[in-house]
Each structure stands twice: as structure tokens, then as C-alpha cells.
Amino acid sequence: MISSHTEPLTFSTIAPNAGLKAALSMKRSDLIAEITNSQLKGRGGAGFPTGVKWNLAAAAQADRKFVVCNADEGEPGTFKDRVILTEHADLVFEGMTIGGYAIGAKEGIVYLRAEYTYLRKHLEQVLADRRAKGLLGKNVCGHDGFDFDIHIHMGAGAYICGEETALIESLEGHRGEPRNRPPFPVDTGFLGRPTIVNNVETFAWVTAILVKGSQWFKSHGTARSTGFKIFSVSGDCDKPGIYEFPMGITVSTLLEAVGGLGAKAVQIGGASGHCVPAAEFERTIAYEDVATGGSIMVFGPDRDMLRVAHNFLEFFVEESCGQCTPCRDGNPKILECIEMLDHGVCSSKYLQEICELGETMQVSSKCGLGQSSPNAFLSIVKHFRNELMGRGL
Amino acid sequence: MLVTEQERLRDDIASWAQDIGSDRSALIPILQEIQGKYGHISDFAMQIVADKLGIHPVEVYSVVSFYSFLEFKPAGRFVIRLCRTIACDMLGKDKVATQLENDLGIEFGETTPDGKFTLEWANCMGMCDQGPALLVNDRVFTRVTPDKVTQILEACRKAFGIYALGSIGEGHL
Numbered sequence: 001m002i003s004s005h006t007e008p009l010t011f012s013t014i015a016p017n018a019g020l021k022a023a024l025s026m027k028r029s030d031l032i033a034e035i036t037n038s039q040l041k042g043r044g045g046a047g048f049p050t051g052v053k054w055n056l057a058a059a060a061q062a063d064r065k066f067v068v069c070n071a072d073e074g075e076p077g078t079f080k081d082r083v084i085l086t087e088h089a090d091l092v093f094e095g096m097t098i099g100g101y102a103i104g105a106k107e108g109i110v111y112l113r114a115e116y117t118y119l120r121k122h123l124e125q126v127l128a129d130r131r132a133k134g135l136l137g138k139n140v141c142g143h144d145g146f147d148f149d150i151h152i153h154m155g156a157g158a159y160i161c162g163e164e165t166a167l168i169e170s171l172e173g174h175r176g177e178p179r180n181r182p183p184f185p186v187d188t189g190f191l192g193r194p195t196i197v198n199n200v201e202t203f204a205w206v207t208a209i210l211v212k213g214s215q216w217f218k219s220h221g222t223a224r225s226t227g228f229k230i231f232s233v234s235g236d237c238d239k240p241g242i243y244e245f246p247m248g249i250t251v252s253t254l255l256e257a258v259g260g261l262g263a264k265a266v267q268i269g270g271a272s273g274h275c276v277p278a279a280e281f282e283r284t285i286a287y288e289d290v291a292t293g294g295s296i297m298v299f300g301p302d303r304d305m306l307r308v309a310h311n312f313l314e315f316f317v318e319e320s321c322g323q324c325t326p327c328r329d330g331n332p333k334i335l336e337c338i339e340m341l342d343h344g345v346c347s348s349k350y351l352q353e354i355c356e357l358g359e360t361m362q363v364s365s366k367c368g369l370g371q372s373s374p375n376a377f378l379s380i381v382k383h384f385r386n387e388l389m390g391r392g393l
Numbered sequence: 394m395l396v397t398e399q400e401r402l403r404d405d406i407a408s409w410a411q412d413i414g415s416d417r418s419a420l421i422p423i424l425q426e427i428q429g430k431y432g433h434i435s436d437f438a439m440q441i442v443a444d445k446l447g448i449h450p451v452e453v454y455s456v457v458s459f460y461s462f463l464e465f466k467p468a469g470r471f472v473i474r475l476c477r478t479i480a481c482d483m484l485g486k487d488k489v490a491t492q493l494e495n496d497l498g499i500e501f502g503e504t505t506p507d508g509k510f511t512l513e514w515a516n517c518m519g520m521c522d523q524g525p526a527l528l529v530n531d532r533v534f535t536r537v538t539p540d541k542v543t544q545i546l547e548a549c550r551k552a553f554g555i556y557a558l559g560s561i562g563e564g565h566l
Binding site: 073074075076077078079081082113114115116117118153154155156157158159170171172173174175176191232233234235236240241242267271297303307308311312314315318319321 | 416417418419420421422424425455456459460461462463477478479480482483515516517518519520521522523524528531532533
């Protein structure tokens with residue numbers, strides 16, 4: 001079993017069910033105000049303020065509402081949700097229950113990716129234990145009139161289902177194709193009812209915030225990116241694994257902690273994130289600078305950045321849902337250009353055209369996948385142009 | 394397909410629909426049950442599911458074609474999915490892939506003639522710090538090396554079921 005390299009994790013210091021009990025003793029509006037005050041932003045990567053999302057769902061009128069935990073962790077280089085679900089599943093379920101109380105939902109769903117099927121047995125056991133202790137089911141924790149239960153829904157192998165509207169489509173038994181927004185899930189989500197979709201880590205932080213207070217959370221990180229974040233570190237470093245750092249840490253500080261000094265570049269935010277070269281290692285990891293859902297991949301001095309870009313684009317060509325043209329047709333064009341670069345038959349002019357195509361995809365794709373899939377390629381071209389061009393056969 | 398086999402499939406689908414439900418959101422869970430028990434989702438199965446849920450079979454087809462863990466073609470008893478994403482790539486997934494192909498005598502996307510093994514690529518399976526990683530059905534194996542491939546395959550050949558695999562290269566969560 002893997003533990004974090006930064007001990008102790010905040011999550012392991014949180015007393016069981018203290019957060020839930022604190023939440024149930026509060027008025028719903030005060031509870032949401034506490035989350036809003038912490039300025040917690042979505043830990044899956046998109047960074048939408050959790051308090052705002054919950055407030056909208058709480059205000060919506062409907063016969064049923066849903067709390068969905070997004071455990072479709074598919075971003076290359078991210079594995080923190082696997083570790084959180086393995087070691088701190090209770091905190092996540094507690095956070096979901098708090099969410100249910102806050103927005104007035106009775107039903108919680110964990111959307112677990114198919115690749116994590118081996119975690120299901122453990123999670124079902126944790127849920128059964130919580131039911132036995134009265135922490136799920138009728139009158140949760142003895143709180144009259146608050147019923148809440150959680151079930152697990154397995155994914156079937158599609159990266160795009162990490163996008164919240166695609167996830168909802170998949171829950172409803174359709175192809176995982178993102179929806180047009182508005183309407184937003186907080187208003188028209190699963191089965192057309194108000195639904196909050198939050199990342200595994202976000203729910204765990206909600207529990208932590210209710211125990212330690214929003215002021216504590218806000219006192220860490222930066223003004224616009226409060227609190228701590230769990231990072232999944234992989235690639236060319238001495239100590240790959242899970243780390244907890246405050247938001248706003250510089251890339252170089254992080255590299256020092258993971259034993260990755262001397263790296264030539266770091267991919268932050270996974271395949272859909274940005275490639276940061278050594279010259280920019282003083283940049284900060286935060287929503288206002290380089291954002292990430294937790295994925296940090298370190299590339300050592302000998303790595304071929306074109307091979308990296310090739311791997312990422314192969315991934316996007318495969319995982320594009322095919323619904324909108326910029327993403328469906330754009331990603332194969334970028335991949336083709338990478339292969340031309342590899343064979344040394346790409347002119348500067350064509351490379352420029354493909355970069356412009358990438359920028360078009362960023363603004364014209366329907367969802368986050370197509371909007372972010374060119375990021376890695378564009379940043380690698382920007383920073384490693386000389387390495388990519390003029391290759392022989 | 395034999396009539397008895399059709400009957401069995403029909404009964405199974407009816408009982409899953411009973412347990413899971415027969416509204417549209419039950420579609421993927423029912424398909425996953427079929428995939429788990431029968432190793433693939435046949436045209437006949439899609440027709441039965443469509444009848445049960447009151448939707449057109451094309452709707453069922455469109456869903457099966459979308460998800461990489463739902464298959465039209467019969468898969469082997471052991472489906473091996475090797476992660477090909479960058480972290481596992483940097484840790485040497487190519488050598489593991491070559492060894493898998495050599496030992497099984499098939500390429501990725503194929504099933505061995507005896508119906509035992511299917512070889513597939515997987516995208517990032519969240520084992521980036523312990524790659525190269527592969528899944529054998531639901532089980533994860535990490536830090537796989539070419540010589541470990543031989544051990545894993547041997548253990549599968551001897552095993553009655555996936556949980557009889559013993560401790561060879563067992564994944565660390």
C-alpha cells in the first residue's frame with residue numbers, strides 16, 4: 001500500500017465523522033457559506049468554486065436531487081483519487097453526505113472508472129459499514145428527516161466521461177458525449193434533476209474544512225488558490241508517488257521535494273495540461289498560473305519531447321468522443337504533423353498552420369477535451385522547437 | 394448460437410433487469426453483466442436488451458461501440474490490457490509489449506486461437522508511479538518486466554479463475 005511522501009497527510013489527521021456531525025448541526029445556508037468562505041475550488045482540475053456550485057443546486061427546486069462523485073480519474077499521470085479512495089474512502093463518503101445535506105439530495109452516486117474495478121469491493125465494504133453505523137440510510141446520524149445513501153456506478157472505459165455532462169450522459173445509459181451548456185448540471189443534471197458533480201478529492205477537502213474550519217483552509221495557499229492539493233508525481237524523479245503541498249508552490253520547490261532536480265521539463269495537468277520548461281520552473285502551481293488536477297510528470301534531460309507529444313496526441317485521437325469536428329478531426333491532424341516532424345518532412349510553414357489549427361481547437365471545441373488537447377503540443381512546440389525540427393529519416 | 398444458449402442469455406438478461414432495473418440508466422450496468430459473464434455482447438444479446446428496455450437495438454449498439462470495456466467480439470478468458478500512456482512508456486512498456494506478443498503469438502487487438510488470452514492497449518490506468526502497469530481482467534499488476542510477463546501468463550494458464558493467480562507481481566494499491 002502506498003502512502004504519501006509528505007507525512008502526515010491532512011486527510012489522515014481528520015477525526016472520523018466530525019465533519020459530518022458539524023455539518024448536521026448547522027443550517028444549510030450556513031454550511032454552504034462555510035464552504036464558499038473557504039474558497040475551495042474543484043480539485044479535478046477545472047477549478048470551479050465548490051460553494052457556488054452547491055449554492056446553485058441548493059436553490060434549485062425539484063422532487064429529486066443528486067450528489068455525484070467523479071471517480072473517473074483518467075487524466076494521464078493522475079492517481080491521487082485511487083490513493084484517496086483506497087486509504088480515505090470514509091472522508092469522501094462523508095463529504096458526499098455533507099453535500100447531500102447541503103443541497104437537499106437523498107441520493108449519492110460514485111462514478112468509478114472501469115480500470116478501478118478492483119477498488120469496488122473495498123468501497124462497497126466501507127459503504128456497508130457506514131450503513132450499519134447509521135451514517136447512511138434513514139435519518140443519517142439520528143438527524144430527523146435527512147435520508148441519504150450512496151451507490152457505486154461503474155464506468156466502462158472512456159476518458160471523456162470525466163467531463164461532468166458526459167459523465168451524466170453515461171449514468172443515464174448513453175454514449176459519453178458532452179452536453180451543451182447551459183443548462184448546467186446544478187439545474188438540469190442526472191435525469192433532468194439538479195445534480196452536483198464533484199471530484200473525489202474535493203469531497204474529502206469538504207470534510208476536512210468542516211473539521212478544521214474555512215479560516216484554516218484559507219490561511220494556506222494563495223489568495224486565489226486557497227488550501228492544499230494532493231499531487232500525483234511520476235516520471236524521471238527519485239521519489240514518484242503522492243504528495244500534499246499548499247497551492248501556489250513553485251515547480252522548482254516541488255521538484256526538489258520529489259528528487260527531480262535537473263529535469264528538462266515538467267508536464268503539469270496531465271496530457272491536457274501544459275509543458276513547463278526548465279527556464280520557467282519558478283512559476284507557481286495554482287489556478288491563476290499553471291493549473292493542475294494533480295498530475296505532475298517529470299521529464300529528465302534525455303527525454304525526447306516529440307515522443308512525449310506523440311504519446312499525448314495518440315491518447316486524444318483515441319479518446320475524443322467524435323461529436324464535434326474541431327476535436328474529432330483536429331487531433332488526428334496534429335498527430336500527423338508530429339509524425340511528419342519525426343520523419344523530418346514537416347516545413348516550418350506547415351508547423352505554423354498546425355499550431356494555428358490547435359489554437360482554433362482551443363476556442364471552438366465543444367468541451368474541455370478538445371479545448372485542452374492541443375495545449376501540450378503547443379507548449380512543446382513553443383519551448384522545444386529546435387529539438388523537434390530538422391530531424392532526419 | 395444454440396437455442397439453449399439463447400434461452401440462457403434471455404433468462405440472464407431478464408434476471409439482471411429485475412435486479413438493476415429496466416429504465417435507460419440500467420443499460421450500461423446490464424451490458425457490463427453480459428460482458429462479464431459471456432466475454433462479449435452479441436447481436437442477439439443487444440436485441441434482447443433493447444426489447445427489455447424498450448429502445449431500438451441501434452441505441453444499444455451505439456453504446457457498446459462507444460466504451461472500450463464493452464466488446465462485440467468474443468474476448469479471451471484473460472483480457473490483458475497494457476497501459477501505453479507516457480509514464481508507463483517512459484518506464485519501458487515497449488519491452489513488455491513485445492514480450493507479451495512473443496509469448497502469446499498474437500498482436501495487440503487479437504485473441505489467442507485457444508480463446509484464453511486477449512491482448513489490448515489501455516490508456517492511463519492510474520499506476521503512473523509504478524509502471525509499466527497492466528490489468529489482467531480486473532486485477533492490476535505493476536512494475537511489470539519482460540520476465541514477469543512469462544510468470545503472469547504461466548499463472549493464468551494454471552489458474553481456474555483470476556483470483557487463483559497467487560501473489561505473482563501483485564499490484565500495490
